[in-house]
Amino acid sequence: MRHPQPDDPDIPLIELMALWPQTIPVFVRHRMLCVGCLVSPFHTVTDACAEYDLDEGEFLAELKMAIGMA
Numbered sequence: 860m861r862h863p864q865p866d867d868p869d870i871p872l873i874e875l876m877a878l879w880p881q882t883i884p885v886f887v888r889h890r891m892l893c894v895g896c897l898v899s900p901f902h903t904v905t906d907a908c909a910e911y912d913l914d915e916g917e918f919l920a921e922l923k924m925a926i927g928m929a
Contacts, residue, residue, distance in 0.1 A: 872899040
């Protein structure tokens with residue numbers, strides 16, 4: 860059984876937020892509508908960053924900081 864990581868390119872946003880709810884404020888702070896979005900079971904961090912024109916590396920660093928992995 861794999862142990863997902865927040866920087867796993869295949870983890871859907873809905874799973875990421877379920878595993879680490881402390882990441883939700885990061886999405887909200889960036890005014891992203893991913894929380895509760897019907898597409899979140901299919902979108903990844905990569906997809907969301909592309910959609911919102913965010914630097915993926917910086918965004919992942921923020922997520923990891925929120926989780927306490929930074």
